[in-house]
Amino acid sequence: MSAWSRLSGPLLKYAGVAFLVAAWAIVPVVAGRSTVDILVFTALYTIAGLGVAFLLGQCGIVSLAQSVFFGIGAYSTAYGVTVLGWPATVSMVTGVTLSGFIAAAVGIPVLRLSGYFLALATLALAIIGQVLFLEWDWLTGGTLGIGGITPISLFGYSLNTPFRFYYFVWPIVIVVIWLHYNLLQSRTGIAMRAMRDAPSAAAVIGVNIARLKVKIFVLSAVLGSFAGSLFAHYVSFVSVDSFGVDRAINFLLIAVLGGVRSIAGTVLGAFFVTSAPHLLSQFGDVHALLFAALLIVAVIYLPGGFGGAIAQAWRKLSGESRVAENVGGVRRP
Amino acid sequence: MSAVLEVRQISHHFGGLHVLRGVNFSVAEGSVTGLIGPNGAGKSTLFNIISGFLRPTEGEIIDSGETITRLTIQQRSYAGLIRTFQTPQVFGQLTVRENLIAGCYKQGRTGVIKSLLKFPAVRLELAEAARLADQTCIEFGLEAVSDQLAGRLPAGQRRLVELARAAISKPRLLCLDEPSSGLSSEEVAQLMRILHQLTKAGITILLVSHDMDLMEISSVIYVLCFGEIIASGSMSELQADPQVREAYLGV
Numbered sequence: 001m002s003a004w005s006r007l008s009g010p011l012l013k014y015a016g017v018a019f020l021v022a023a024w025a026i027v028p029v030v031a032g033r034s035t036v037d038i039l040v041f042t043a044l045y046t047i048a049g050l051g052v053a054f055l056l057g058q059c060g061i062v063s064l065a066q067s068v069f070f071g072i073g074a075y076s077t078a079y080g081v082t083v084l085g086w087p088a089t090v091s092m093v094t095g096v097t098l099s100g101f102i103a104a105a106v107g108i109p110v111l112r113l114s115g116y117f118l119a120l121a122t123l124a125l126a127i128i129g130q131v132l133f134l135e136w137d138w139l140t141g142g143t144l145g146i147g148g149i150t151p152i153s154l155f156g157y158s159l160n161t162p163f164r165f166y167y168f169v170w171p172i173v174i175v176v177i178w179l180h181y182n183l184l185q186s187r188t189g190i191a192m193r194a195m196r197d198a199p200s201a202a203a204v205i206g207v208n209i210a211r212l213k214v215k216i217f218v219l220s221a222v223l224g225s226f227a228g229s230l231f232a233h234y235v236s237f238v239s240v241d242s243f244g245v246d247r248a249i250n251f252l253l254i255a256v257l258g259g260v261r262s263i264a265g266t267v268l269g270a271f272f273v274t275s276a277p278h279l280l281s282q283f284g285d286v287h288a289l290l291f292a293a294l295l296i297v298a299v300i301y302l303p304g305g306f307g308g309a310i311a312q313a314w315r316k317l318s319g320e321s322r323v324a325e326n327v328g329g330v331r332r333p
Numbered sequence: 334m335s336a337v338l339e340v341r342q343i344s345h346h347f348g349g350l351h352v353l354r355g356v357n358f359s360v361a362e363g364s365v366t367g368l369i370g371p372n373g374a375g376k377s378t379l380f381n382i383i384s385g386f387l388r389p390t391e392g393e394i395i396d397s398g399e400t401i402t403r404l405t406i407q408q409r410s411y412a413g414l415i416r417t418f419q420t421p422q423v424f425g426q427l428t429v430r431e432n433l434i435a436g437c438y439k440q441g442r443t444g445v446i447k448s449l450l451k452f453p454a455v456r457l458e459l460a461e462a463a464r465l466a467d468q469t470c471i472e473f474g475l476e477a478v479s480d481q482l483a484g485r486l487p488a489g490q491r492r493l494v495e496l497a498r499a500a501i502s503k504p505r506l507l508c509l510d511e512p513s514s515g516l517s518s519e520e521v522a523q524l525m526r527i528l529h530q531l532t533k534a535g536i537t538i539l540l541v542s543h544d545m546d547l548m549e550i551s552s553v554i555y556v557l558c559f560g561e562i563i564a565s566g567s568m569s570e571l572q573a574d575p576q577v578r579e580a581y582l583g584v
Contacts, residue, residue, distance in 0.1 A: 179450075182448055182449050182450065182451040182455075183445065183448045183449050185455075185456075185459070186443060186447075186448035186455045186459065187437075187438060187441040187448070187455070187458055187459060187462070188443070188444065188445055188448045189448065190427070190431060190434055190435045190438070190459075191435065191438055193424065193427055193431075193435075194424045194427065194432075194435040194438075196426070197423075197424035197425045197426050197427065197484070198422040198423065198424055198425070200386070200406075200418065200422055201418070201422035201423070201424065201495070201498075202424075202435075203405075203406040203407055203410070204384070204406060204410055204415060204416055204499075204502075205410060205415075205435060205436050205438050205439065205498065205502045206410040206411055206438050206439040206502065207407065207438055208405075208407050209407075215445050216445075219445065
């Protein structure tokens with residue numbers, strides 16, 4: 001093996017990373033406000049979508065309930081900040097804690113189900129959430145919503161423009177992705193995938209399946225709630241329209257389009273779900289139809305999602321035989 | 334020799350169907366104990382009751398003097414009771430090596446939080462599991478396929494992966510359900526060698542099988558027929574028993 005070919009792999013990787021970072025830093029400077037806006041939403045939805053992708057890809061749990069936790073986070077922040085006058089962090093932590101407890105309470109009975117039954121049960125949760133967000137108007141403002149949520153302030157620096165929020169939220173996404181990778185590369189990560197592939201055998205090797213499922217569901221809910229809180233600060237106004245079943249489906253779409261086994265793919269899934277409707281809206285009334293058509297095309301031609309497509313391209317490019325297919329696989333030392 | 338496992342007065346019925354009626358037997362420490370019986374005799378039900386997948390309608394399962402009838406599957410696993418399945422259950426989307434690393438789950442301690450934050454213990458634990466896995470791959474002749482996805486292996490090798498995973502997860506009592514079915518004759522010979530090694534390492538084995546050649550390694554064999562133990566003894570004793578010949582051996 002020549003020195004170049006030995007070096008080219010890592011070099012390619014570092015060059016790619018450097019390019020991505022540079023592109024990321026420069027986008028707000030060259031792109032318009034609406035592009036930055038889309039990228040901020042991409043980040044927010046990536047955080048919530050990762051929770052769903054993780055459940056689906058690593059644990060085999062289909063969750064349509066993420067909109068509920070996204071909503072709980074958003075309303076906790078909205079109510080805490082505007083009505084109770086709490087600081088942003090306290091409101092956010094309250095939302096995250098509340099979501100965690102609710103996920104545990106709901107998860108213990110619901111996660112006993114599997115397959116379609118589980119998917120339907122989580123859909124029911126999304127519907128219940130939507131109804132409660134609407135009916136408990138003393139808390140959520142009902143259809144009128146809650147407005148006037150102040151932007152996050154960091155060391156006296158207000159994140160009150162998309163540009164500022166953009167530079168704040170993407171590093172958070174990176175941290176969340178890092179946490180995900182860590183979990184995958186652990187005993188727990190292996191146990192999750194074992195449980196996904198053969199639950200009875202996982203129980204035999206000592207995995208407490210019921211407990212592990214609830215733990216991961218709580219983790220997913222915490223991410224949803226966190227993203228919801230950030231969302232509330234960013235848009236400054238929350239109403240029940242943002243936390244309906246369609247949002248729940250969007251989160252699942254992000255996971256599926258991204259390729260449930262690929263973390264990087266989830267970012268692309270989130271980007272697709274936020275940007276495609278926006279781009280298609282110039283076609284007028286048919287935009288929803290076009291979006292649906294685009295989805296069908298994506299699902300047919302990219303069965304492994306964007307993540308799967310990237311992994312394949314990377315394999316071709318670098319000549320490596322086995323990358324990304326087994327995200328979090330334990331590599332040889 | 335003391336009994337590792339005692340099955341006491343186990344009865345089970347699904348609705349009106351009585352699958353097991355007052356089954357009693359014991360598995361001596363360090364032995365290979367066989368369980369045979371015609372299809373529908375209740376072997377799988379009994380196996381599921383022993384391993385915790387089913388709660389019996391009546392009776393007790395005793396593990397080294399302690400009643401484990403109400404323990405969960407994972408509690409039994411931590412107590413050293415490991416089973417395999419009639420249809421081998423491998424983690425299909427994991428490599429063979431990762432299957433074995435998963436088998437070391439009980440030896441680890443780190444939880445979700447430590448894993449998320451990448452505590453050094455997480456990596457050390459995984460490295461130790463990986464070392465054990467590589468060693469076990471060699472012992473079971475799986476090193477050539479160690480990086481392949483377990484779900485893509487032929488049936489015989491899947492069975493071997495399952496057995497290797499069971500062996501790595503610190504069993505005291507290994508319950509094997511039809512371990513030789515679907516195996517080629519060379520693979521059966523390999524299986525016999527492995528079972529010998531396992532017993533030599535002090536592991537007790539409870540064996541359910543239709544394979545009479547494999548059954549030869551059992552010191553005691555119980556014959557289950559229509560939910561009752563109708564006979565027990567060594568292979569040669571059973572072959573001489575007219576009741577067993579009629580019910581099962583068909584000779």
